[in-house]
Amino acid sequence: MARPTIADIATRAGVSKGAVSFALNGRPGVSDATRERILKIAEQMSWRPHSAARALGASRVDSVGMVIARPARTLGVEPFFAHLLSGVQSGLSAESISLQLLIVEDTAAEIEVYRRWTSEHRVDGVILVDLTVKDPRVDELKALELPAVVIGGRGGKGALASVWADDRDAMLSIVEYLAALGHRRIAHVAGTPIFQHTQRRIRALRDAAPRLGLVDAPSLTTDFSDAEGAAITRRLLSQSERPTAIVYDSDVMAVAGLGVAMEMGVSVPGDLSIVAFDDSILTQLMHPALTALSRDTFEFGRQAAEVLLEIIADPAQVINRRTADPVLTVRESTAPPGLMLPSRPKPI
Amino acid sequence: MARPTIADIATRAGVSKGAVSFALNGRPGVSDATRERILKIAEQMSWRPHSAARALGASRVDSVGMVIARPARTLGVEPFFAHLLSGVQSGLSAESISLQLLIVEDTAAEIEVYRRWTSEHRVDGVILVDLTVKDPRVDELKALELPAVVIGGRGGKGALASVWADDRDAMLSIVEYLAALGHRRIAHVAGTPIFQHTQRRIRALRDAAPRLGLVDAPSLTTDFSDAEGAAITRRLLSQSERPTAIVYDSDVMAVAGLGVAMEMGVSVPGDLSIVAFDDSILTQLMHPALTALSRDTFEFGRQAAEVLLEIIADPAQVINRRTADPVLTVRESTAPPGLMLPSRPKPI
DNA sequence: TGGGTTTGATAAACCGGTATAGCTCCTGCA
DNA sequence: TGCAGGAGCTATACCGGTTTATCAAACCCA
Numbered sequence: 001m002a003r004p005t006i007a008d009i010a011t012r013a014g015v016s017k018g019a020v021s022f023a024l025n026g027r028p029g030v031s032d033a034t035r036e037r038i039l040k041i042a043e044q045m046s047w048r049p050h051s052a053a054r055a056l057g058a059s060r061v062d063s064v065g066m067v068i069a070r071p072a073r074t075l076g077v078e079p080f081f082a083h084l085l086s087g088v089q090s091g092l093s094a095e096s097i098s099l100q101l102l103i104v105e106d107t108a109a110e111i112e113v114y115r116r117w118t119s120e121h122r123v124d125g126v127i128l129v130d131l132t133v134k135d136p137r138v139d140e141l142k143a144l145e146l147p148a149v150v151i152g153g154r155g156g157k158g159a160l161a162s163v164w165a166d167d168r169d170a171m172l173s174i175v176e177y178l179a180a181l182g183h184r185r186i187a188h189v190a191g192t193p194i195f196q197h198t199q200r201r202i203r204a205l206r207d208a209a210p211r212l213g214l215v216d217a218p219s220l221t222t223d224f225s226d227a228e229g230a231a232i233t234r235r236l237l238s239q240s241e242r243p244t245a246i247v248y249d250s251d252v253m254a255v256a257g258l259g260v261a262m263e264m265g266v267s268v269p270g271d272l273s274i275v276a277f278d279d280s281i282l283t284q285l286m287h288p289a290l291t292a293l294s295r296d297t298f299e300f301g302r303q304a305a306e307v308l309l310e311i312i313a314d315p316a317q318v319i320n321r322r323t324a325d326p327v328l329t330v331r332e333s334t335a336p337p338g339l340m341l342p343s344r345p346k347p348i
Numbered sequence: 349m350a351r352p353t354i355a356d357i358a359t360r361a362g363v364s365k366g367a368v369s370f371a372l373n374g375r376p377g378v379s380d381a382t383r384e385r386i387l388k389i390a391e392q393m394s395w396r397p398h399s400a401a402r403a404l405g406a407s408r409v410d411s412v413g414m415v416i417a418r419p420a421r422t423l424g425v426e427p428f429f430a431h432l433l434s435g436v437q438s439g440l441s442a443e444s445i446s447l448q449l450l451i452v453e454d455t456a457a458e459i460e461v462y463r464r465w466t467s468e469h470r471v472d473g474v475i476l477v478d479l480t481v482k483d484p485r486v487d488e489l490k491a492l493e494l495p496a497v498v499i500g501g502r503g504g505k506g507a508l509a510s511v512w513a514d515d516r517d518a519m520l521s522i523v524e525y526l527a528a529l530g531h532r533r534i535a536h537v538a539g540t541p542i543f544q545h546t547q548r549r550i551r552a553l554r555d556a557a558p559r560l561g562l563v564d565a566p567s568l569t570t571d572f573s574d575a576e577g578a579a580i581t582r583r584l585l586s587q588s589e590r591p592t593a594i595v596y597d598s599d600v601m602a603v604a605g606l607g608v609a610m611e612m613g614v615s616v617p618g619d620l621s622i623v624a625f626d627d628s629i630l631t632q633l634m635h636p637a638l639t640a641l642s643r644d645t646f647e648f649g650r651q652a653a654e655v656l657l658e659i660i661a662d663p664a665q666v667i668n669r670r671t672a673d674p675v676l677t678v679r680e681s682t683a684p685p686g687l688m689l690p691s692r693p694k695p696i
Numbered sequence: 697t698g699g700g701t702t703t704g705a706t707a708a709a710c711c712g713g714t715a716t717a718g719c720t721c722c723t724g725c726a
Numbered sequence: 727t728g729c730a731g732g733a734g735c736t737a738t739a740c741c742g743g744t745t746t747a748t749c750a751a752a753c754c755c756a
Contacts, residue, residue, distance in 0.1 A: 003467060005712055016736045021714060031734060048467035052403035053712035056741045061400065063448075082429070086451045098470060100411075101449040103434045119351060119396035122446060226633055252629065259635050281600065282630070285574055287607050353742055364706050369744060379704060401742035404711045 004045040012045070013038050024049075055121065064092065064308055065100040065123035069110040069130065079280045080297055084151070087301020088127060095309060097124075107132075111140050118144045125312045127151060127304050128160070132194040147315050149308040151300065153196045154320055161311050161319040163304045167197050170293055170326045171204035171247075174275050177328060178245045179212040182336045183273065187243035188219040189232050189253055198249065201277070205247075216243070222253065229253030233260040237272070244337035245273040251282045254290055258333070269335035279329060288332030295326040352393040360393070361386050372397075403469065412440065412656055413448040413471035417458040417478065427628045428645055432499070435649020436475060443657060445472075455480075459488050466492045473660045475499060475652050476508070480542040495663050497656040499648065501544045502668055509659050509667040511652045515545050518641055518674045519552035519595075522623050525676060526593045527560040530684045531621065535591035536567040537580050537601055546597065549625070553595075564591070570601065577601030581608040585620070592685035593621040599630045602638055606681070617683035627677060636680030643674040 006020045013020065015034065022029035023038035024047075030038070055061045066088065068081065089099055100123060104110050114137070117123045125147035128137060138160055141148045150162040178186055188205050191198040202219040209217040220236075222228035229248060236243055237260065248254035254276035258268060266272050268288055276283050276292040283290035300323055307319050354368045361368065363382065370377035371386035372395075378386070403409045414436065416429065437447055448471055452458050462485070465471045473495035476485060486508055489496045498510040526534055536553050539546040550567040557565040568584075570576035577596060584591055585608065596602035602624035606616060614620050616636055624631050624640040631638035648671055655667050 003469075007712075017713080018715085018737080019735060022735090025714085029734070034734080046467070048464065050404070050712050051468045051470050052400045052409065053741095054714080055400035056398070056404050056712080056743085057714040058741090082451070085449070089451055096464075098448055099450070100446055101433070102447070103430070103437060116396065116444075119394070120399045121351075122399050226629060252633070255633050259633060262635060281574060285600070285603050285607060287610060355742075365743080366707080366745080367705060370705090373744085377704070382704080398742055401711095402744080404713085404742080405744040406711090 003050075004042075004047045005050070006047070009038065009042050009045060009047060013041050059121075060124050060312070061121055062096070063098045063100060063123050064125045064127065064305075064312075065102070065113075065117055066127045066129075067102045067104060067110045067113050069104050069107050071105060080278065083297035084129070084301040084304075087298035087303075088305045089301075090298070091302040091305025092309070097305075097309070107136065111137060114140060114144060114146060118146050125149070125308050127308060131196045133196055133199060135196075145315075147308065147311045149304050149311060149319075151304050159318050161307055161317075163300065163307055163321050163323060165295060165300065165323050165326055167200040168204040170277070170295075171201045172208055173326075173328050174247055174277070174293060175205060175208055175212060175214075175217075177330075178247075178273060178275070178334070179214065181245075181273070181334065183245040184213060184215045184337075185241065185243040186214055186217050186245045186247065187236050188217065189229055189236075189246060189248045189257065190219045190221045191224045191249040193221045201249065216241070222249075224250055224253065226252050226256035229256040230260050233257040234264070237261065237264050237266055242266075243272070245275070245334070247275045247277060249277045251276045251278045251280045251290070251292060254292070255282055255286060258286060258290065269333050271338070273334040273337070275328075275334060283331070286333075291331045291334040292329050293326050294329045296324055299323060351398075352390075352395045353398070354395070357386065357390050357393060357395060361389050407469075408472050408660070409469055410444070411446045411448060411471050412473045412475065412653075412660075413450070413461075413465055414475045414477075415450045415452060415458045415461050417452050417455050419453060428626065431645035432477070432649040432652075435646035435651075436653045437649075438646070439650040439653025440657070445653075445657065455484065459485060462488060462492060462494060466494050473497070473656050475656060479544045481544055481547060483544075493663075495656065495659045497652050497659060497667075499652050507666050509655055509665075511648065511655055511669050511671060513643060513648065513671050513674055515548040516552040518625070518643075519549045520556055521674075521676050522595055522625070522641060523553060523556055523560060523562075523565075525678075526595075526621060526623070526682070527562065529593075529621070529682065531593040532561060532563045532685075533589065533591040534562055534565050534593045534595065535584050536565065537577055537584075537594060537596045537605065538567045538569045539572045539597040541569045549597065564589070570597075572598055572601065574600050574604035577604040578608050581605040582612070585609065585612050585614055590614075590620070592619070593623070593682070595623045595625060597625045599624045599626045599628045599638070599640065602640070603630055603634060606634060606638065617681050619686070621682040621685070623676075623682060631679070634681075639679045639682040640677050641674050642677045644672055647671060 006017050010017045010020045019030050019034065020038055023035040024042060051062060092099055102113055104113060114126065128148055128150045131150050131153035141160065148160050150160050152164055154162050154164055175186060190202055193199060205217055205219055220232050222232060236246065246257060248257055254274055258274055261268050261272055268274055274290055276290050279292040279294035283292045303321055303323055307321055310319060354365050358365045358368045367378050367382065368386055371383040372390060399410065440447055450461055452461060462474065476496055476498045479498050479501035489508065496508050498508050500512055502510050502512055523534060538550055541547060553565055553567055568580050570580060584594065594605060596605055602622055606622055609616050609620050616622055622638055624638050627640040627642035631640045651669055651671055655669055658667060
């Protein structure tokens with residue numbers, strides 16, 4: 001009882017292969033009665049298209065790819081990718097398109113993968129993350145004519161399709177809140193400057209500083225690691241004029257920063273307010289729980305998938321879709337500067 | 349300049365398609381001289397096999413699948429999957445086999461995916477994680493005749509291939525260490541009892557308790573969430589006879605437990621030692637840093653991929669490969685019970 | 697020197713679909 | 727009544743590889 005093919009269905013229904021193909025794909029060429037009959041037989045024999053056969057004839061593969069170029073050890077901690085992935089899949093599953101995921105070490109390897117995928121016809125399109133300034137992947141993908149969607153960053157003049165949230169607004173919502181609390185010395189422990197989103201956040205803070213009357217608003221870049229996050233925090237808190245609030249570009253760095261504050265006897269949020277530019281279970285596990293910017297990452301992924309399918313259907317168009325704005329979830333790590341706290345039982 | 353096919357190579361080399369196929373696949377049927385010539389031309393034209401065409405003729409697809417059945421929100425925090433994935437990929441990339449990843453909500457959906465993959469010929473085999481007792485997936489995969497490897501749990505009588513580490517030994521190494529420090533009241537905040545590894549850990553502790561002279565060694569099951577981890581810890585620490593050490597089945601729960609201890613004024617490791625049955629950046633970020641059991645998850649994944657490829661090559665065999673034993677990484681959260689600590693600057 | 701085996705290569709079938717040219721009715725309209 | 731046009735279907739080519747049957751030439755040994 002091997003898997004049935006459309007030929008089997010054809011004999012059983014007493015029609016030709018072509019008729020079966022028409023019926024199964026909802027194309028004209030067969031009467032409604034015949035179509036009905038064929039569909040029923042296909043159902044009975046539990047027929048499923050052989051993906052390779054279909055991919056060979058037509059040129060679509062019903063599969064899209066996503067490559068993440070980061071060393072594995074920095075991956076798992078952030079729920080970002082897990083949520084993004086589920087979102088992407090939920091967007092794809094409607095059309096029962098499958099997803100190829102690859103984790104590689106660097107961008108060079110990533111580009112190599114795109115080349116291979118294209119020449120082997122393994123994917124119909126790809127989803128890009130972590131867009132850098134002057135990202136070489138953009139040109140490469142254009143050259144390969146491989147449909148692509150950029151997550152989190154306008155495709156720019158190069159004009160790949162994109163799905164993005166407004167980093168600028170997000171940063172503003174954080175610093176405006178801190179300024180409203182009375183903070184004037186706000187530091188920003190940023191990520192790697194090669195990422196476009198890092199750049200946008202830095203610029204947003206710099207631009208807003210005068211308007212909000214901030215005395216000092218330095219952005220200090222890091223490699224996103226907990227170690228550098230801690231080191232920079234240590235430096236900031238050792239200055240004679242300490243910041244009264246620090247914004248971290250990731251939850252991991254924020255947690256590391258909190259640890260440093262504790263270790264130095266700086267009370268949070270009494271002496272220092274902390275905000276994480278990314279929410280996760282991590283921020284909630286801490287004592288005090290960290291105020292964080294929550295983004296709907298799942299939805300982000302879902303929309304990216306949706307846009308990619310549209311692009312694949314019609315590669316001529318360029319779609320730039322803006323997703324819901326991130327919202328600031330205020331928890332226990334932010335307060336007016338210098339606030340005397342009612343004694344909590346040993347804050348940690 | 350469309351992608352070259354073997355027909356193009358054949359004309360250019362002045363031979364038949366068949367000869368080209370033989371040459372490119374290193375099979376006998378062509379002379380060394382001709383083979384050489386064909387390979388050079390293929391190289392020049394930068395030929396790559398069309399994956400669909402190859403999959404159609406032969407029956408392999410050069411692609412394996414992995415389905416993770418967990419709600420997305422519990423995923424990302426643990427680096428487990430990220431490391432596992434990279435490991436799997438490193439094992440596959442040698443043979444340039446691609447990986448299909450799917451995150452679904454439950455086992456029913458997972459089984460549905462296996463059925464679909466099989467009937468659509470999308471994968472040559474699959475990798476299973478989170479084996480439960482009486483796991484329905486085992487029978488299903490046998491029925492589908494889909495090659496499979498179980499990660500972290502012997503295939504059992506059902507006899508799927510497997511790659512496993514010794515949970516029993518791992519648990520023993522933890523409790524023997526704690527017992528050696530002098531602990532006699534050790535509690536175990538376990539995961540979900542439906543998982544085989546949870547069962548094995550519980551049994552290991554129960555069996556070892558008398559030998560180690562443990563007064564009390566309860567295993568309390570949870571859903572692996574930080575909330576339940578915290579709740580159980582609260583209950584344990586409210587008893588008149590508190591445990592002096594707690595072993596947590598995951599790093600997230602251990603962190604939540606640490607938070608509860610702090611909140612209740614129980615000093616760690618002075619009054620309570622904490623061990624996490626899984627290591628990650630989380631455990632290192634805490635103050636005190638948590639003693640944890642480190643497993644080489646990457647290697648785990650790599651070996652699983654390796655075994656899967658062997659199984660695919662020869663489905664008759666059953667491989668059960670044991671990986672390197674996990675090791676206990678001692679940090680700051682464990683000490684002899686009742687130890688007076690030299691004052692640390694505000695331990696958190 | 698002749699029959700049998702080995703070597704190197706070819707032509708053609710095949711995998712399971714899709715696309716298309718073409719054929720046979722049937723209908724409608726002049 | 728004759729014919730254009732369309733609906734409904736069949737036959738067949740095709741996608742890009744792999745595999746098999748076949749065959750000619752070379753080789754081997756008695």
